[in-house]
Structures are given as structure tokens and as C-alpha cells.
Amino acid sequence: MQEYLIAFGREPEFTITELAATARRFALPLQWRLVGKTVGLVTGELSEKFLDALAGTVKVAEVLTEVKVSKEEIVSFLSSQLEQTERCEFGLSWYGPKPPRWLMPVGLSIKNQLKNESRHVRYVTSRTPVLSSVVVKKNKLLPPTGYEFFLLPEGDKIIIGRTIWVQDFEAWSQRDYGRPARDARVGMLPPKLARIMINLAEAREGAGILDPFCGSGTVLQEAAILGYRHLVGVDADSNGVTRTRENFVWLKKQYQQIPEPALMVADISRLPTVLNNSTYDAIVTEPYLGPPLRGRENINRLEQIRQELTEFYKNTIKVLSLMVKPGGRIVMVWPVLQAGKEYLPLPLINEIKLHGLELVEMLPKQIPNGWRNNRGTLWYARPDARVIREIVVLQKQ
Ligand SMILES: C[S@@+](CC[C@H](N)C(=O)[O-])C[C@H]1O[C@@H](n2cnc3c(N)ncnc32)[C@H](O)[C@@H]1O
Numbered sequence: 001m002q003e004y005l006i007a008f009g010r011e012p013e014f015t016i017t018e019l020a021a022t023a024r025r026f027a028l029p030l031q032w033r034l035v036g037k038t039v040g041l042v043t044g045e046l047s048e049k050f051l052d053a054l055a056g057t058v059k060v061a062e063v064l065t066e067v068k069v070s071k072e073e074i075v076s077f078l079s080s081q082l083e084q085t086e087r088c089e090f091g092l093s094w095y096g097p098k099p100p101r102w103l104m105p106v107g108l109s110i111k112n113q114l115k116n117e118s119r120h121v122r123y124v125t126s127r128t129p130v131l132s133s134v135v136v137k138k139n140k141l142l143p144p145t146g147y148e149f150f151l152l153p154e155g156d157k158i159i160i161g162r163t164i165w166v167q168d169f170e171a172w173s174q175r176d177y178g179r180p181a182r183d184a185r186v187g188m189l190p191p192k193l194a195r196i197m198i199n200l201a202e203a204r205e206g207a208g209i210l211d212p213f214c215g216s217g218t219v220l221q222e223a224a225i226l227g228y229r230h231l232v233g234v235d236a237d238s239n240g241v242t243r244t245r246e247n248f249v250w251l252k253k254q255y256q257q258i259p260e261p262a263l264m265v266a267d268i269s270r271l272p273t274v275l276n277n278s279t280y281d282a283i284v285t286e287p288y289l290g291p292p293l294r295g296r297e298n299i300n301r302l303e304q305i306r307q308e309l310t311e312f313y314k315n316t317i318k319v320l321s322l323m324v325k326p327g328g329r330i331v332m333v334w335p336v337l338q339a340g341k342e343y344l345p346l347p348l349i350n351e352i353k354l355h356g357l358e359l360v361e362m363l364p365k366q367i368p369n370g371w372r373n374n375r376g377t378l379w380y381a382r383p384d385a386r387v388i389r390e391i392v393v394l395q396k397q
Pocket residue numbers: 186187188189212213214215216217218219234235236237240266267268269285286287288289
């Protein structure tokens with residue numbers, strides 16, 4: 001069985017949880033363990049389709065070997081890898097805590113050795129010990145012709161891999177910033193988070209997916225790219241629905257086989273009367289997150305907002321529980337307010353049981369306790385955000 005090194009994104013617990021959920025959906029048995037805080041070592045068969053479905057994985061390398069920490073051994077192994085090709089481009093990425101002094105000399109020794117054999121060789125470096133996906137892609141360091149060696153120290157050894165896949169950063173950025181209809185006032189879900197949320201729903205092919213707070217359509221857009229065909233979007237604001245529609249016109253020009261979502265203007269309270277109940281395999285959504293905050297609100301004001309949001313979310317959860325099929329999942333954002341250093345999550349965990357829903361704890365068991373919160377959910381915080389997004393996965397009994 002092939003071993004792979006997986007470089008995590010900015011939120012490792014999201015990368016890991018998404019990987020585990022998506023592997024279940026693809027029926028891929030994966031064994032894995034963590035190496036440090038930023039890399040996972042996975043054993044299994046990873047197809048390109050599986051990797052392209054992921055949002056939280058940045059880079060994947062095939063494990064080639066394990067060597068002792070010795071400059072000579074590393075130079076000899078890496079040079080042997082580059083032997084086959086007349087011309088080659090290569091780079092080194094160091095995934096340990098601190099890059100060793102010999103890292104740059106290793107690259108230069110290999111380059112000089114190959115040059116002495118009159119081969120065309122280019123050694124790609126950057127200011128950081130890890131080459132970014134952008135550097136890897138733009139400098140053609142991917143197979144079949146290029147090489148990025150992924151160096152991961154563990155104990156007195158170094159695991160060496162060859163990068164085979166990097167995230168399509170251009171496509172992600174285009175879908176985030178390049179789509180025509182955006183509304184920063186309402187707040188848009190980052191496309192990667194939308195994709196991860198869909199993957200956490202583990203919905204089968206052909207599933208019906210509903211976003212009842214669709215806004216500019218980020219969730220529906222990512223679901224469409226993943227191949228889901230039965231998409232329904234609703235928003236109380238007709239401008240939201242119009243933005244989703246415009247974004248889908250654009251999306252169809254960028255990708256093949258993008259389906260037409262069914263779109264409708266309706267308040268969440270009206271959903272049970274305008275859509276068929278118990279119909280959706282998955283509801284993936286980011287509801288209203290509360291009024292814009294300036295960061296200067298006092299605790300009384302924040303408590304008042306929290307109470308209003310709690311009422312709104314109680315009603316929303318009740319409605320969603322009517323729309324989802326038995327066994328289906330609701331993957332949703334709950335806002336967490338911040339009062340200075342204190343967090344104010346919504347007190348909804350007990351509420352969900354009243355509606356035949358159960359919280360699904362998604363983070364795999366092997367993950368250390370320090371990475372979990374005591375609510376069984378995942379928290380997504382942008383560095384300067386005033387509202388944290390709590391990602392909650394609920395299953396209908
Ligand atoms: C945070 S935004 C969702 C943004 C969306 N995820 C996106 O990426 O564009 C919340 C959306 O909920 C809608 N909304 C607010 N209150 C609503 C209600 N009572 N019923 C239905 N939609 C509502 C807003 O119009 C807004 O588009």
C-alpha cells in the first residue's frame with residue numbers, strides 16, 4: 001500500500017476531519033497518523049478525483065524512502081532520483097520545526113553534481129523552508145518532469161517524499177474573488193470552508209442539497225463543482241437569490257456540467273410551507289450571523305445579541321429538522337461572539353435533541369485532546385474576525 005504525506009492547511013483539524021469524512025464517502029480505507037502538527041502520514045490509495053474534492057489539504061507527496069539524518073545520504077538518494085532525466089527542475093521543502101544548516105548546501109551539491117554531468121538543472125528555492133503550492137506549480141516541480149522533495153524529520157530519520165499534487169490555488173482564488181456577485185456587507189462564506197462543510201455532510205452522489213440562507217451561493221457553487229446535481233437555494237432577500245443566479249451564470253462558463261439550482265425567495269419560517277418536507281439528504285448552510293460588530297460593544301449588548309441569535313437559531317433548527325430526511329445531515333454555522341478574551345457560543349446543544357437531531361462529533365478519535373473543544377464541534381476563526389464560525393454537524397434520527 002502506498003504511503004503519502006499530507007500537508008495541512010491553516011486549520012489542521014479541518015483538514016483532518018474533512019479527509020476522514022471524504023474518505024468514507026469515497027469508500028477509501030485510509031490509515032493515518034500525525035507527524036508533528038502540520039503533516040499527516042496516510043496509507044491507502046489516493047485518487048486525483050479524491051484529492052480534487054478536498055479543500056483543506058494543501059499538498060500531497062508520495063513517500064519514497066526514509067534515511068538517516070546525514071547530508072551525504074540525502075544527497076546520494078536525491079541525486080539518484082534525478083538520474084533518469086536529461087533536464088530537471090527540483091526544489092526542497094523542509095517540514096520540520098527548524099530548517100537545518102545543511103539544507104541549502106544539499107540542494108547546491110545536487111545541482112553542481114548534475115551540472116558536472118552536463119545536465120540542464122534548475123534548483124528552485126524560496127525564502128521560506130517550505131515551497132508554497134504557487135512556487136511548486138509555477139516552477140513546474142510536479143511530475144512527470146519536476147521534483148519537489150518533501151523532507152519530514154521524525155526522530156533520528158528523515159522521511160522523503162515526492163510531491164504529486166498541490167491544491168489548485170488559482171481556481172480557489174478565482175471562485176473567492178473573481179465571481180461577479182459578491183456582497184461583503186452580508187458576509188460570504190470562504191469557498192474552502194463551504195466545500196469542507198459539504199464534505200462533512202458525507203452525502204451520496206445524487207443527493208439533494210439545500211442551502212436555505214444561500215446569499216451569494218457559495219455552498220451551492222461548491223456542491224455543483226463536487227458533482228451534486230439536485231441543488232436548492234433559498235434566501236429571504238431577493239438580492240441574495242439574484243447574486244446566486246449571476247454567480248451560476250459565471251460558474252457555468254468556468255466549469256463543465258454545472259447544474260441549474262432551484263432558487264426561491266422565502267423567509268426561513270416559511271420553508272415548511274414552500275418546500276417538500278423530509279426531502280433533503282443534506283442541508284449545508286450559514287444562517288444570519290447577527291448585526292455587524294465594531295468590537296467596542298459592551299458585555300450587556302453582546303449578551304442581548306446572543307439572546308436574539310439563540311432565539312433565531314432555535315427556530316431555524318426546528319425548521320431544518322423538518323426539511324432533512326431521516327439519516328440526513330445538517331451542517332451549519334453557529335456564530336460565536338467574543339467579549340474580550342471570552343467566547344460566547346450559543347447555548348443550543350441541548351436544543352437539538354428536542355427535534356430528533358443528534359450532534360455528530362466529526363474529529364477522528366486519534367486526534368489529540370488539545371485540538372478539540374468541549375462541544376464536539378469545529379471552530380473557524382479568521383485572525384481579525386469578531387465573530388467565530390462554529391461548524392456543527394447534526395444528524396436526523
Ligand atoms: C451570512 S449570509 C450567508 C452568506 C452565504 N453563505 C454566502 O456565501 O454568500 C446570511 C444570509 O441569510 C439571509 N437571511 C437572513 N435572515 C433570513 C431569514 N429569516 N430567512 C432566510 N434568509 C435569511 C440573508 O439575506 C443572507 O443572505
